[in-house]
Amino acid sequence: MSDFLKHECGVAAIRLLKPLSYFQDKYGSTLWAFNKLLILMEKQHNRGQDGAGIGCVKLNMPLGQPYLFRTRDASKDALTTIFNGQIKKLNKKIRRGQVNLKDAEDIKNNFDYGGEILMGHLRYGTSGLFDEGSCHPYLRRTNWPTRTLMVLGNFNMTNTPELNQRMIERGQHPVFGTDTQTVLEEIGYHLDEAHTDLYRALRDSGMPGPEIPHAISSQLNIQEIIHNSAQRWDGGYAIMGAIGNGDYFCLRDPHGIRPCHYLITDEFIAVASERVPLMTVFEVESEQVYELPPANMLSIKADGTHAITEFTTPLKPTPCSFEKIYFSRGNDPIVYRERKALGAALTPQIVDSLEDRFDKSAITYIPNTAETAYYGLLEGLRVYRRKRVHAQLLEALRNGTLDEKMLDSAILKRWPRGEKIAHKDIKMRTFITQEKSRAQLVSHVYDLTYGAVGPEDVLVAIDDSIVRGTTLKKSILRILGRTNPRKIVVASTAPQIRYPDCYGIDMSELGNFIAFQAAVSLIKQHGKGRLLEEVFQACKAELAKPREERRNCVKAIYNGLTDAEISREITRLVTPHDAPCPVEVIFQTIENLHASIEGPCGDWYFTGDYPTPGGYTTVNVAYMRWFEGKGGRAYDLPL
The missing domain is CATH 3.60.20.10 (Aminohydrolase, N-terminal nucleophile (Ntn) domain)
Structure with a gap:
């Protein structure tokens, strides 16, 4: 993360x-x-x-x-x-x-x-x-x-x-x-x-x-x-x-x-x-x-x-899925399998982004906690490549076109390549709450492996999750950009975080989420800015109901917007104005999240479906406070 x-x-x-x-x-x-x-x-x-x-x-x-x-x-x-x-x-x-x-x-x-x-x-x-x-x-x-x-x-x-x-x-x-x-x-x-x-x-x-x-x-x-x-x-x-x-x-x-x-x-x-x-x-x-x-x-x-x-x-x-994605130690046998599965589940999207050019790509991870998912992604890409090679060999055998040139160029050389690009300096601590100070330090927390990425390579970096996007824009993309790749792809093992958490994670202010910012930006671009006021009024009316009857009115912000649209807008928002190459941000799907995690999986920060009445109160209050330009955690405040 x-x-x-x-x-x-x-x-x-x-x-x-x-x-x-x-x-x-x-x-x-x-x-x-x-x-x-x-x-x-x-x-x-x-x-x-x-x-x-x-x-x-x-x-x-x-x-x-x-x-x-x-x-x-x-x-x-x-x-x-x-x-x-x-x-x-x-x-x-x-x-x-x-x-x-x-x-x-x-x-x-x-x-x-x-x-x-x-x-x-x-x-x-x-x-x-x-x-x-x-x-x-x-x-x-x-x-x-x-x-x-x-x-x-x-x-x-x-x-x-x-x-x-x-x-x-x-x-x-x-x-x-x-x-x-x-x-x-x-x-x-x-x-x-x-x-x-x-x-x-x-x-x-x-x-x-x-x-x-x-x-x-x-x-x-x-x-x-x-x-x-x-x-x-x-x-x-x-x-x-x-x-x-x-x-x-x-x-x-x-x-x-x-x-x-x-x-x-x-x-x-x-x-x-x-x-x-x-x-x-x-x-x-x-x-x-x-x-x-x-x-x-x-x-x-x-x-x-x-x-x-x-x-x-x-x-x-509804156990917190962030335990599996990020919080728990990765040497738990179940968590290890699940994180590998989360990485492997990104394979189809990564393949599309690479346009099947594995010979011109480098796969890495940032931060260190994403390493297990990185191994899962590499494994997923290799399984995909083996299936392609198997099909190509069968086709060549049937057509009589199998020769040394085909083996070298089309089959043997086109395999995913893993690289250790960013090395975290464990002596440098980044537990700093002030965003400006943190941004200044993050660029020095990571050391780069220079020369591992060529100017024709696409650099794919797997991350646990993307919440605010601030560090991505101000630090991570600039760090990765110094390797001079043709393109940078950042892949999140978590889906888009759209709603606040109120059960223990410090993700409570709606306006901080890059997915929410992207949705609001698209709404305004589409000339539907009035929807923001309508959602505010709906949230206000919802809070007048008994707490057990409340629902998530903020879902209306995302209605009519596809995951792909929001991802493209997130990409635009987090890409630095002086980025040396194009950037693409990819997110896990909700379906693949549930398929990767063994047993029940709490997903309210992604779907807005809260397990308790307090969650619906929190999300509505969080939106109202954003709309009114106020900060603070919604669940700390009396209604």
Whole structure:
């Protein structure tokens, strides 16, 4: 993805089912879980650059001793800062003779993260503030362990203002800013309700006060608390949390928009956003790692008993297709196959663009995350070429025209050629939000292979997706143009992105999308500018309806325009005025996207068909704000 996007966060958790001494005896380290959490988070570092946080809950701590801990950091190297900081604190105690590293009780009593429940979060923020206070986990402290709550997640709620209003109507005082705070307070409210009911019943039964906390802990029904909390949530989410008594939960939204995987052994239970980190860190096969089903939650009681149950009604599965296109690590066996398939699916369009002149073409990829799709495209082109050669040979044999000249010129030399044209300098970081500064740096992030492309060659560069087109116009095409090809073809493995996302990806402002800009440009060229006002009025009227009845009025912008027309206009818009050669931009088709991805596939940013009512609210509000010349994320704003 050459365009810079902040996207889905990463989550990780380890729940030990054996005491710390077990891991010291078997694995030689009382810090086994702490070290595993670090690696599990590091293997998902692709999911977070804005900050990180970790939390810990210790089971059965004596009265008067702390049992819940949290550390967050929003610095450049947050993950390293957090874990190194904790190890430095521990080493200082070891040097002073206060802690014996091989003594499990010593570690549990004197090291903040020497507990049985460890959780971590990697932040890619799409809303709220960008400082340490906005990093997960979020914490709700009380002097009752069974009311103390810690929550983190990879999610975005589309109806946060509505959820905050619900709390106000109860008499609460919500702190506006992030939907994370809203989720924390909603779960906390129902936890308080359940806790109060249990406390009064146990107290009235005559149970002595010191025995009540343990009884509440054993009787707390996590499934019911989450069921009550999630009734009005609208969004994509993978949320996990822990209660101070040691109960743990992890849940996934009813459509399965956000990813979540788990591993269960007799020693521990581990959870992560992605499958491969669990496989790598714990050295298990893919068959041992399961995907948490939509609308399900994994709950673990303080005594270690665990279950996977539905907390709400499962709905049509629509997992985010950008996980497959770009976000998830490409070494997942399923993701790897799907990305190759996405590349291969572009073959017919690339063949047409090359006019079957494989001998005068060079195939490459940019950025590095498109490499797997590049291999798929090369394979697709070679399969196509083999079929052509097979047909030519059969024809030549039938006609008696097969000779050495034909073999050399028509068959043996005309094969697709792969080249490594752009090399990303990993020492140069481009996580810069200011567009002007970013554009200046991108041209230096990539080094070119000079001399690999001839002046008669068509240079084909495969990209994951094209969202805004800004980086393509200001940097990428200029970089590729320095190789002096006859023509540049940029092929996106994703279809045209036409509608905003509201479930966790930073793609919410409609006017930023190059596909939308192209459609508006064509509408004006066709003398139909009045349509823009009509769509605005339709969106406004739509928002007066109950949220469950709303539809996507922005689809009217694209009605009557073909994919090919929009692609040609995108090409015109992104081509620099001083481009050294012609440019062509090609996009994946919706049909090929679904054919390439195994199982259900969420495609609302391409089709405008949202899985939740909040999506239809978001797209209509996003258009209205564009029409009125306003910015901001539509799902953050009260109607």
